[in-house]
Amino acid sequence: MVLAHTILLKIKPSLSEDQAHDILKAVAALKDQLPGVVESVHLGANFSARSKGYTHAFTMIFKDRAALETYEKAPEHVKVVQEIIRPNIDDLLCVDYDIIDYSNPRM
Template identity: 30%
Template sequence: MIEHIVLVKFSPNTLKEHIDEVIRRTKALRGVIPGLIDLQEGHNFSARSQGYELGLTVRFTNIESLDQYQVHPKHKEIRKYMNEIGLLDIIVVDFEID
């Protein structure tokens, strides 16, 4: 199984409503992407966030499923929307779990 962790930083001009829309669109991927087992996402409330406002964890059955997710049209639409609303930075960590 693969764990995919993403932290996202947006422009100070990005509205909370825009980030809420990212969350809504991402959660809608459940049941759409083959091999996607679980998806959790939300606003970061930690004071230690270093400006990263959004956290996402996704579990996949295998690396091939993660690869399919990356090129899936729905995932690409979300990334395009994030760029439009002021994406500044993304940190991604992928690892295999037992």
């Protein structure tokens, strides 16, 4: 089953928007660094007033849980988290879920 891996970030206020964009670019690059593991990446800066301080977000789509597990253990992913994300955020929230498409009627 296809699944989504969604991360909400509270980027440190001391970072510029260009620096925050560089963090997201590093996340997006993981798709090309891990071919066949990450199906797609969707990311951007928050504009909702209801974000509870989360400033940026990304969602990665994986074909199954095995692909997500491969991604989580990949040295490329670990490096981005340890060297680029963690030093530049105040908080992070992760939600992983199986994608169920209710837009099509079920018979």
